[in-house]
Amino acid sequence: MTPQTRGRFGVLDDVRNAPRTVTDFVVDGARHLFVAPVRDGRPRLDGRSPGTTAVVAAGVLGYVVCLAIVVFGGPLRAHLDLSASAGGGNTLSLPRDLLWLVVTLIVIGFALLQTGALHAPPWLRVIIGSVTMLGLAFVGTADVDTGGLTASMTVGFVGAASILVFQIMRWRSEPQWWEFVVVLGVITTVFTVAYNGARATAIEFGLDSAPGFTTLTFFLLGQLAVPMTIVSGISAAEVGVSATVWSTTFLGRRLSLLVVGLLAVGLWLVRARDAWHAAVDDDEPWRGLAGAVVVAMTAAALWWVLDHIADRRDAGSSRVGDVVSDVQSVALPVAVALGITAVPSVMLRLSAQIVFAIDRDSAWTGRINGWTDAIGGERFLLVTRVLAGVLFVAGALQMARRGRRGPAELLGIIGLLLLASYATQDGAMLAALGGWDDSLDLIGVAAVAVVVAIRIRRTTITTAFLGHVLLLVMLTVLLTQRDFVSNPLSIVLGFAGVGFVLFGYVWNYITGADSSNHDSVGFPRDSRVLLFTALNLFGVTVLAWAALTRSTDFGADLGAFAALGDQIIGVPIIVAAFAASFAASLQGDHG
């Protein structure tokens, strides 16, 4: 049977219109992919008081300073005096003249976090307040070498108590801009006294304690940036899917059927070759392929089930363009679940330091460190991640029942792929199917061939359909190639390991503030904006520290957490987009 085609074949028209097509592609692309997300998702300060605006501006200024440090980290190191100390295989080195700036950024971030928490939901007040109080008590131990209760420790404990009293005093009050000034004053006082005390102690031995203590502070408090970093890790997939959907739609509308067809077929052939080589170029290629088939089939089945459950409430189908907007409602809860150990881990570590400072022989130090190791250990991690995977799938079923089709499908695939990754790792129940993630794109390429084969049998090939095929092929590219921003960024920065995180953070800050722009009695907008700014500032301060020390060994390795976000949430975004587009192609819905 000869397939019928419907669409414009005028290649000459394409050539003639090329300048305009390119111009429109760039202008419309920038508008659609950058201006609109920023307009809709940036933190909004309209209607805020000058005081609140100034407080947020302080955080934003700190954010910009951090970005500048990350960008100019290399020249700063080259032109300023480096403080360097070798030891234990790790060399801590940084431009010493900028240490005050980093500590100031930590303090501002800390103050924003605690101020934001004053009027957050009670559970959040308790958690953040506890972290702040433990943090201040810990900072007070900076000069612990002198033994006994030092002035710094006293000030640390008084500072922690002050935060508690202030929280109680402001429990039922409305947010006020001056709360930040009060909190900043308390935190600054504790840090100032502690660093001064540590300096006085270390100077007797000709030592410089400040870089080391700042490193310890980053080790302990840097974990607070984990959830936001996991969210930032999805940015590449988010932008990639948006750009792919928009550009293939654009090309499907503006180019002739022949050109779109050639693009789709050509790209499919290249992808098929690369995916095949990548899949079979392995010690045990069939293991990964078999795993990929099983995972892909299971994901498709789950997606179909969720779609049909959602149909009972409201008949319809998922649109590929909605997948990215559905991410906003899913990403942060998933990130918090994945980083569920971060806050308890911070609190336990801080407690251990404080107990050790008070009594070096206390058995509690060992006990607390044991608990910290336990919740940071692989077994606990495995249990929490598997539990999270199960909860995500269950949550997805619940969402589907409520008719929230898109978020349900996305959450379901996140849960499924999370479970699959742990079920197939070495030593696990389904280890024989391990390595599936390397072959998933090959399954995608094969699925595209299936769609085309089916549509050829149905004898309708349209430009919009070929645009959809192009979209599906591009999505398989995204499954393996999400370095399109981070690699060039690493080259520009001259520092590997932060490009991916930096892009994610910036993109998330300027487009992902939707939830912080909402308002409610229990969680006022001022609180949300401050917390959003604080968490982002914490993250980029860790990045700035890494850029200055040229190492991720002296704080939280945010790159690893961003990669986790990319893998656990980013890949499912692409898979969900693929599934929605695949279903639409089969149904002939190319709208």
Add this chain to the structure above:
Amino acid sequence: MDPAPVEPDTPPASAGPVVDEGPGPVMDDGSGPAGPGTRRSRGFVPVATVVASVALAASSLAVATRAPDHPTTATTAFLPADGSVIVEEITTTSGTTSLVSEHARQSGVESFVGLPSVQGSAVISAADTLGVPVERVSLWRVTTHATGSDPARQTTGIYIDAPSGIHQSGSFGGNVPAVYDPPLLVLPADHDVGRTWTASGDALPGSILTYDQTAEIVDRQGDCVVVESTLDRELDGEMFDRIEATETWCPGSAVRSARATFATPEATDSVTLEQAADAPLPLDPVGDPTARTDVDFGDVAQWQLAEITPRQIDPFFEEQEINGTVGEAPVMAGSGHLVMSLDSGDDLVSYDVASDALEAQWRSHPGGELLTLASVGEFAVTTTTDRRIVCHDANGVQRWALTTDDLVLAPVTATPDGLAVAVGLDGDVTAIDVLTGEIRWTSSLVTDADTSAVVAGDVLVATDRSGVVSAFALDDGRQLWESSGNPVDILAAQTAGVIVAVDDAGLVVARSAESGAEQWTARVGGFGTDVAVVDDVVVVGTDVETVGFDASGQRLWRRGPTTDLVSDGDTVVALHDDTVVAVDAAGLTLAEWDVSNAAGTIGHDIVAAGGGLWVVDGTAEVRSLGNPSGAP
């Protein structure tokens, strides 16, 4: 913050284009509604308060976190910089010779704990006499090489920069060493013209040699101070020697010039000394930058493990043990000397090796803390926390030091024609002529880097932390090819012009060094630790396994984990924890030794040399395995 009316989870009224909506309603406290006239003025107070509080916080933290000033005294400014080299011309009645002195400036216990035991004890005693806590001792060490018949011979003077002035606690290495008790004041803190002082005491322990000193500040020339002194030393109540000297002390130079009369019962000689500013080193470099030590393990089954105590033989004090902890992995110089870095003092020590002894040949101080150590032929090249690359020749004379933009965290790579190639943390690749210190060429990697380059034929291959592997022509540094992938844990050169890279995902990739063409790939588990070649088998060590691959990348065998691998081409020796194992190309165990330390699990390094290995512990405990001296 304004108490805006709120509803359950209400989104913002507008998500449209950004519009300047003004600062919003303001109340009496600066956060509520108010007329446009007062809004601006009332808005000023909160904004100014927030700005002021942030500025105040930044200011107070800037003061609290400032770097501590190094403890200084009134005489500290007179001392040369740490790691600096000064050339001096010394004229006697018999002619003019040159001295090359290297200066070490350190403080605390670590500054003297690695010294020969007599001198270390002398510093503790001197510090006690001067009322300086040992943890705050500020030590100045001057190590001098003289041209002449024995340029390898070093003399070292040890001084304490105390609040009362600069005091000499002792010296060693020369024909007449000294241990001054009380320490000899050479420049007082109060150095106004007319200041005089006298002292007497022991010049060697047990009053074997005694001294009497008289001195006076006689002149001031700009920032310089002129000291006239007489030092009489007696042996058993008889004159041993008498030194009448006029020394000019200048900031940053110590004794810039001196005139002296040196008298013994037998003769009197006059001596003048002048520092030669910017003079080239008067000593020719000693050593061949292309020399390599041969390694041939022979029959490893016959190897015996023997404990060896590193020691220093002083012409006067004779044998003294060397204490301290080992820093970077030791290296075998092309001269056949074992070169170690000591954390204590941040010194390099080169040892003459025998199968049953390690005797310190020279000790040098590159300056700062040592980051890496490598040998380029018979030269030792170190990188330091001062952002310097420093080269010492086979006699321990500091030949040159280059300042780099960033630290160099990986040992430099020796090329067959005597270049040292440094890969900086900033990704700069610099090829340096070891004999002259001249930079032959520079290039750069894509991002930051902390892995040593490797040489395969005429190609130098390096990798950065982003996983980009770059190849450069060895003669001029032009880039030949580049490949990208995951960050590389281990980069090694196989004999037949093949580069093997083990990335952080366990992918092993073998490439042609000439073209970069991929020859084979394979996978290993764990974190790559080392690569060695035995026959045609590429042995890849990780922290979970050791795997042998044939020339096509087929896995031949698998063993337990490895931290270090060395090979003589026929046998590969692997270190893991406290066990050293010799394995053949088929992966079969030939012999195995336990190198555990009585002090517990301490990191070991293994260094292949001659017909065996040196096993060096972190505590500088050294054991030989086989015949690593190469001596028959």
